[in-house]
Amino acid sequence: MVLTAADSKKNPKQPPHRHPASDGKPQATPFADKPGLDVRIAATKILAAVVDKKTPLDGMLDAGHGNPAYRALSDADRGLLRAILNTTLRHLPRIEKSLSMMLDTPLPEGARALQHVLTTAAAQILYLDIPAHAAVDLAVEQAHRDPRNRRFAKLVNALLRRMVREREEILAASEAISPVPGWFYSRLVKSYGEDEARRIAEAQLSPAPIDLTVKADAAVWAERLNARLLPTGSLRLASFEGSIPSVDGFNEGAWWVQDAxxxxxxxxxxxxxxxxxxxxxxxxxxxxxxxxxxxxxxxxxxxxxxxxxxxxxxxxxxxxxxxxxxxxxxxxxxxxxxxxxxxxxxxxxxxxxxxxxxxxxxxxxxxxxxxxxxxxxxxxxxxxxxxxxxxxxxxxxxxxxxxxxxxxxxxxxxxxxxxxxxxxxxxxxxxxxxxxxxxxxxxxxxxxxxxxxxxxxxxxxxxxxxxxxxxx
Structure with a gap:
């Protein structure tokens, strides 16, 4: 099946969901009727800032001074947002190529908001342990609620449902595509050769583990933390859940986090x-x-x-x-x-x-x-x-x-x-x-x-x- 990005008949413009605030002025509400929708909307906004405006991600994900859409989320939703964004960015060339191959014509000029909805949804379907039906449903709902994307809601639904059905084939085909931008890959090849460039590009798909530098007694702390002692003298934690301050030795200042x-x-x-x-x-x-x-x-x-x-x-x-x-x-x-x-x-x-x-x-x-x-x-x-x-x-x-x-x-x-x-x-x-x-x-x-x-x-x-x- 080939999908088309041709304009469908526009739906009548609908006002955004609002409720009266205590001062009588209308205020945008969180999408409480659709759990998870706030996270997806925030993800597309922040992805747009990264890709289109070259805005560094760290500043936008700062709990105190970051993007308002991020700061409005709960801690759990912030974690999901980071997972969606990091996964999307790690696999972006593969996601974009897969989406483009499923369309008979490119998305219209200026449809960047729609592109970001599709790429973040595709990241969830292809690479994250998120129920596929939820990723599709929330992307369609997101398109419905955005006047720029409303006319493409049926396209979003059809394309993403097809992606769910053909997930394994899409993943297999995308392995031939470098997961890093072309400008960067060409510089890697020039500096390291084709084989090493490919290994470096693939390595960035895996999140970095947590390494620690200890003040003294690295072997003792390796045993105490069940960590691997690296050739650099660093300790690498096997796995990690929770907060860094909860790890043994933090309060006594025995170590600090630092890549090997x-x-x-x-x-x-x-x-x-x-x-x-x-x-x-x-x-x-x-x-x-x-x-x-x-x-x-x-x-x-x-x-x-x-x-x-x-x-x-x-x-x-x-x-x-x-x-x-x-x-x-x-x-x-x-x-x-x-x-x-x-x-x-x-x-x-x-x-x-x-x-x-x-x-x-x-x-x-x-x-x-x-x-x-x-x-x-x-x-x-x-x-x-x-x-x-x-x-x-x-x-x-x-x-x-x-x-x-x-x-x-x-x-x-x-x-x-x-x-x-x-x-x-x-x-x-x-x-x-x-x-x-x-x-x-x-x-x-x-x-x-x-x-x-x-x-x-x-x-x-x-x-x-x-x-x-x-x-x-």
Whole structure:
């Protein structure tokens, strides 16, 4: 059966459901007569903001200051909304291709609201453990209640019911389609080759597990938490339900949540006891905490006042200390040159798509170019802050060599007073494949295989060690 997106006869425009408020003014009501409809309406609104307006998802899903449609939901409904959005974004190219193949003509120009209704419903039917009839019924109802989509309600019903019937065939056919946007996949292929690019793209379909960095006694805490001790020194929880503060050791400040790859840069300094180290992009404080736990005298530089407060709160819970300096990174000048600097620079975050699938829909190749230029300026400034023979560890969570390998190679070619200090593979058993020929760390979400029921994968990360020459 081929479905058509041709205009059907418009239904008479119906007013939205309203009820009189206490002040006599009409107010929109929650859709109490259709449980779950509020969640679906919120999902399509927020998806539109991500895909069409390039709005990051985290801010919209903030409990205190996020999107009003999100904040109006109960905690349970917020969880369902996040599941729908994350699943839709992870599989969006496959969903859109499947929908387009079921139509004889594309949806009309400007029918983006309808497209978002269909894609969020399709995500539920194809990839989530949600009753198919509920996904179809609520999508049809959503179309009925939106004047822009009302005339397409029958189309929505027919198309989604067909998707339910042909679900297995659609899933099998969609496996040939890359689950990431074309612009990003082409860059992966150029950087990693076709086979590895496919593995990285497929890896982002799985949500990231929870990794912990412990202050001390990792093996003891691994047994206590029934966690896997990773080659990075991190602990990986087998599964997790509930809140992080309820996990054993949280209240006593024994650990903090940090992806396995993110814990690597701070470890690249070697012995830090008594060393003065600045963490230049410090909040929320995971790497600052690592440096302090390893014995460094840490200066945590953070521009944002709110993030500085959060940083202080996190350090207080962990019973660790750092000198927090709130200022622009480029304005920071220590009274005396430092032993080392950690620059975990703002980047495109393309290595974090397992936990932030919106990144690939809010960023572009131009963003990567702009961010690489900014990182280059930050790194050049960071190198002026260390004494001769001082160390700068540069890192970010991008998968793109323009923000990593190529950026560092360009810097080294420009400045003979800077040298790369290669990371030795033998010092990192189990992570040999994550160290490139130049001695830089390059992790991807496809690394770190599952083991004994524990999930695999880690964030895509780049990290390298640079040293200022003695004459510098």
């Amino acid at each position: 790859a993110a814990c690597l840069p701070a470890q690249l300094f070697g012995d830090l006891k008594g060393k003065r180290i600045a963490d230049l992009c410090a909040a929320p404080g995971g790497k600052t905490a690592q440096l302090a736990a390893l014995g460094a005298d840490v200066i945590a530089v953070e521009q944002s006042a709110n993030r500085s407060v959060r940083l202080q709160e996190n350090l207080a819970r962990l019973d660790l200390s750092a000198d927090i300096v709130q200022c622009d990174l480029f304005d920071y000048q220590p009274e005396e040159l430092l032993d080392g600097v950690l620059l975990d620079a703002p980047c495109s975050s393309t290595g974090t798509t397992r936990r932030h699938p919106d990144v690939l829909w809010t960023k572009s190749a131009k963003d990567i170019e702009k961010l690489a230029e900014l990182q280059g300026r930050m790194l050049r400034h960071a190198l002026t802050l260390v004494k001769p023979s001082g160390i700068v560890v540069f890192s970010n969570c991008s998968l793109d060599p323009l923000e990593g390998e190529e950026l560092v190679a360009k810097l080294l070619s420009e400045n003979p007073m800077i040298e790369r200090m290669p990371v030795a593979k033998q010092d990192w058993p189990g992570l040999e494949d994550a160290i490139n020929a130049a001695g830089e760390f390059r992790t991807t979400p496809a690394m770190l295989q599952p083991q004994d029921g524990y999930a695999g994968g880690m964030d895509g990360f780049f990290a390298c060690v640079l040293r200022r020459s003695e004459a510098g």
